[in-house]
Amino acid sequence: MNIGAASDASGVSQRMIRHYEKIGLVPAPPRRGSYRDYADPDVHRLRFIANARDLGFPIEEIRTLLGLWSNRDRSSAEVKALADSRAAELGRKVRALENMRRSLTGLVQSCHGDDRPDCPIMDRLAE
DSSP states (O other): OOHHHHHHHHTOOHHHHHHHHHTTSSOOOOEETTEEOOOHHHHHHHHHHHHHHHTTOOHHHHHHHHHHHHOTTOOHHHHHHHHHHHHHHHHHHHHHHHHHHHHHHHHHHHOOOSSSSOOHHHHHHHO
């Protein structure tokens, strides 16, 4: 199948497919004339990458996960450790975002939002 069909089948944009090939996450498929010729295993790999991205894994961890995925002798402990580490990192980010949201909400509540130029939001940004 061509890149458009692979994109449709995997849910990964053509641009991202080319990027993944460029950085070595997806091997370059054989060519049929001037077109890339993708097969079902390529689409499966692209879906794997997309699912890993949706779970917040960065590229280097996806590279590691792909290696583990293709290694049937892997231990699930390695996979679990990666996922646990990613979940902990996401938890840290959630807490940081919640702190930012609380700060911003407090600033919004303290701003009159009227015709006056005084604004605690601007004061805070200018600190």
